[in-house]
Amino acid sequence: xxxxxxxxxxxxxxxxxxxxGASLYGARRGRREWVEVGRRSVYALVAILxxxxxxxxxxxxxxxxxxxxxxxxxxxxxxxxYRAAAMWGSQEGSLLLWVWxxxxxxxxxxxxxxxxLKEVVPYAVAVLLGFxxxxxxxxxxxxxxxxxxSPAPQNGVGLDPLLRNPAMIIHPPMLYSxxxxxxxxxxFAVGALITRRVDAEWIQVARRFxxxxxxxxxxxxxxxxxxxxxxxxxxxxxxxxxxxxxxxxPWLISTAFLHSIMIQEKRGMLKIWNASLVLxxxxxxxxxxxxxxxxxLQSIHAFGASTLxxxxxxxxxxxxxxxxxxxxSRRDVLRSEHQxxxxxxxEAAFMLNNIVLVGLCFVIFWGTVFPLISQAFTGTTASVxxxxxxxxxxxxxxxxxxxxxxxxxxxxxxxTLANARRNFALPVAASVAMLIAAYxxxxxxxxxxxxxLFCAVAFVxxxxxxxxxxxxxxxxxxxxxxxxxxxxSMVRRNQRRYGGYIVHLGIATLFLGxxxxxxxxxxHYVNLDRGQSDTVGGFTFTNEGPxxxxxxxxxxxxxxxxxxxxxxxxxxxxxVTTLRPTAEYFADAxxxxxxxxxxxxxxxxxxxxxDSTWRRDISAAINAVPLQASLQGEINYANKLVTPKLLAQQxxxxxxxxxxxxRNYLRHPPPAPLKLASSPLxxxxxLGALIVLFGGLIAIWPPPGAVRRRVRARYLARVxxxxxRA
Amino acid sequence: xxxxxxxxxxxxxxxxxxxxxxxGLVYTSFSAADPALTPTQLLARxxxxxxxxxxxxxxxxxxxxxxxxxxxxxxxxRAGGGRSVPVSYTGAVPDPFRVGRExxxxxxxxxxxxxxxxxxxxxxxxxxxxxxxxxxxx
Numbered sequence: 001x002x003x004x005x006x007x008x009x010x011x012x013x014x015x016x017x018x019x020x021g022a023s024l025y026g027a028r029r030g031r032r033e034w035v036e037v038g039r040r041s042v043y044a045l046v047a048i049l050x051x052x053x054x055x056x057x058x059x060x061x062x063x064x065x066x067x068x069x070x071x072x073x074x075x076x077x078x079x080x081x082y083r084a085a086a087m088w089g090s091q092e093g094s095l096l097l098w099v100w101x102x103x104x105x106x107x108x109x110x111x112x113x114x115x116x117l118k119e120v121v122p123y124a125v126a127v128l129l130g131f132x133x134x135x136x137x138x139x140x141x142x143x144x145x146x147x148x149x150s151p152a153p154q155n156g157v158g159l160d161p162l163l164r165n166p167a168m169i170i171h172p173p174m175l176y177s178x179x180x181x182x183x184x185x186x187x188f189a190v191g192a193l194i195t196r197r198v199d200a201e202w203i204q205v206a207r208r209f210x211x212x213x214x215x216x217x218x219x220x221x222x223x224x225x226x227x228x229x230x231x232x233x234x235x236x237x238x239x240x241x242x243x244x245x246x247x248x249x250p251w252l253i254s255t256a257f258l259h260s261i262m263i264q265e266k267r268g269m270l271k272i273w274n275a276s277l278v279l280x281x282x283x284x285x286x287x288x289x290x291x292x293x294x295x296x297l298q299s300i301h302a303f304g305a306s307t308l309x310x311x312x313x314x315x316x317x318x319x320x321x322x323x324x325x326x327x328x329s330r331r332d333v334l335r336s337e338h339q340x341x342x343x344x345x346x347e348a349a350f351m352l353n354n355i356v357l358v359g360l361c362f363v364i365f366w367g368t369v370f371p372l373i374s375q376a377f378t379g380t381t382a383s384v385x386x387x388x389x390x391x392x393x394x395x396x397x398x399x400x401x402x403x404x405x406x407x408x409x410x411x412x413x414x415x416t417l418a419n420a421r422r423n424f425a426l427p428v429a430a431s432v433a434m435l436i437a438a439y440x441x442x443x444x445x446x447x448x449x450x451x452x453l454f455c456a457v458a459f460v461x462x463x464x465x466x467x468x469x470x471x472x473x474x475x476x477x478x479x480x481x482x483x484x485x486x487x488x489s490m491v492r493r494n495q496r497r498y499g500g501y502i503v504h505l506g507i508a509t510l511f512l513g514x515x516x517x518x519x520x521x522x523x524h525y526v527n528l529d530r531g532q533s534d535t536v537g538g539f540t541f542t543n544e545g546p547x548x549x550x551x552x553x554x555x556x557x558x559x560x561x562x563x564x565x566x567x568x569x570x571x572x573x574x575x576v577t578t579l580r581p582t583a584e585y586f587a588d589a590x591x592x593x594x595x596x597x598x599x600x601x602x603x604x605x606x607x608x609x610x611d612s613t614w615r616r617d618i619s620a621a622i623n624a625v626p627l628q629a630s631l632q633g634e635i636n637y638a639n640k641l642v643t644p645k646l647l648a649q650q651x652x653x654x655x656x657x658x659x660x661x662x663r664n665y666l667r668h669p670p671p672a673p674l675k676l677a678s679s680p681l682x683x684x685x686x687l688g689a690l691i692v693l694f695g696g697l698i699a700i701w702p703p704p705g706a707v708r709r710r711v712r713a714r715y716l717a718r719v720x721x722x723x724x725r726a
Numbered sequence: 727x728x729x730x731x732x733x734x735x736x737x738x739x740x741x742x743x744x745x746x747x748x749x750g751l752v753y754t755s756f757s758a759a760d761p762a763l764t765p766t767q768l769l770a771r772x773x774x775x776x777x778x779x780x781x782x783x784x785x786x787x788x789x790x791x792x793x794x795x796x797x798x799x800x801x802x803x804r805a806g807g808g809r810s811v812p813v814s815y816t817g818a819v820p821d822p823f824r825v826g827r828e829x830x831x832x833x834x835x836x837x838x839x840x841x842x843x844x845x846x847x848x849x850x851x852x853x854x855x856x857x858x859x860x861x862x863x864x
Contacts, residue, residue: 161821162821162822231821232818232820232821235848339733359747362748362751366751366752366755367755370755371762374756374759378756380761380763381762381763382756382761382762382779383759383760383762384755384758384759384760385758385760385832387758388754388755388758388759391754392751525795525816525817525818525844525845527795603822603824605821606821621818623819624821625819625820625821625823625824626791626795626797626819629789629791673795675818
């Protein structure tokens, strides 16, 4: 089957090249049939790559260790769901997933535009297939997933236990969908610029695709943040790691684009800026891929040096040079039709929002690539830490949140004093009320940025709430619908607008969680004996005693030994919750740690125990590595007891001794190395993310009118066809 | 003032502002950055009172968990060989911490050894993005 897989990849590469040729030939010569051939190459690419990915998935699920990638990333003891997900645990497997998702989203885009943008589509198809060519040639020439070893090893090394988390199943595909989706706005922008068709129809298509990529990438990033929040030593939900930054940068630029494209739509302004943003966002998405895969930065995601750096640099250079050439050579069609009327207008608010977003992206870009820059200028690699990032991103984020409240209520063209009073009275009152509350009821006054942020959030809630209320009242009066129905019909009549408002509410909610939890979190790292307590952020954590389970692992990850502690949390003498953090230990296949030690000598995973309410998160984790070290004396003793002769008589002896070690742990537990934390309002972060997702889906959902129009157009076309025949 | 002149002035003012802000950013990044060094580089030039980001591989036989919760270990260059740097660490130990693993830790020189800042050890996501010809190493 490996031969079929390799052949599929080669065929995929040839298909992309053929499709590019067909599209370009068809576009240049005006031959519709060749354009159609190009389009169908995209569909064919999906089919061919699906064959490749299916072969590899079958190999993973059926434990075919003849494949190097299976042997390196999976094992007999890896549970089924994680065997399936192990495919994208490797460089080559994740590249295959990448190009497969690219082909799927490309064909979706090509399908949705099958009757639109006739001139632009062939070039967009060629660009999309160009990305396909790049990634399939990486798979064919640099990192083949179908490499085999003969004879096949008996067992594989297993999926890294840290990756045995439900997030592993959904986070990478979601993130890759976000990254690959960015190829689509790029392709359509390139097509529109080549054909000089930067018109209203293009705007509509580009905006939708940009919104989809924005949504996917955002969800992917947040799933990653949520996963990191649960892992000990991953820096919480955000740690300014280069790989996190790499995903945030295109997302920020795409946010800027989604706003400024509205100015182009309504007022015909900022065309050069918009074209640059959409091209830049996609280039940054590829740059992010490069950061993860080249090993050029000391990222905590990518330690190993990789050979993929050079091809990626070439791709990025091509994208940058091509984008600049296109924007400069097409500046005649990108001329602005209007000028800014007033600095107090929605246009100006959007421009400020764009400047802040691009500034934010620049800060993050600079901080991320700083090690390379400092290497070039001073000869020493140096890196900036989270405090440096916070210093610049916090003020910019404050401005952004405030703008997300101003934008929806400030009128286009020019704001007058009268409508300023009408629109801003309530939001300003809400912020003032929040300010008073901050210094009286809500205990946040010790951190000025947090107070400012809370006031900005109050402003957003009031201004967006006011817009909803006014729209709803008008809708009720006009339609005579019942109140809930009027709300729904109001949103459905203008999904983009109200979807966008909901996104703003979500972002404000999310920042509420970020600000409160980042400023007022308390973390202690302590060793607690049975019965001992520690107070963290007003909560008293008491170690009530140990837990242990052998073979039967509670979380279904395939761990052989699970040790833990029961931690009771109380506040002012009253019980709040009981946490059961565990540490899971996996076997070491090499056997280097002796017969008993090797049973738990592989990787270890600390499973966080979390109690989350809308007010606060309380968590406890038992630190796997030091806990294991405290058992090392007993393990060494047990290792000595297992002689080859005894082992031959009783092969299960190491397991029995491990069970005794576990029982001794229950009877005489060593002090538990605990990481105890309390942080307020974390749930608001996730809630805000869900609201953003919900609003984004509303904005992107095809409006009811569009479906009706499309059905009607199809019907009319059919009628016309029939009439023509008659 | 006519409108094209006004636009011109606006453009110059905003560009100047942007350049000024960017240079501020660039300047602070150079002064705020911690040098990221390998163990060999660190031993050659470490000064007391300076914070360094040390990247290295955990040396076999060097790991010792003390009863007071301090973790002692030594780091050597990724390529292997060279001298190793002794580090004392407190705080959360990331799960992937093992002999032979590569990690980043923020350290200060203290006498002949190095004291790590609490909870500064990073071994984040263990994705195995490695060179194609050598798919075995982590």
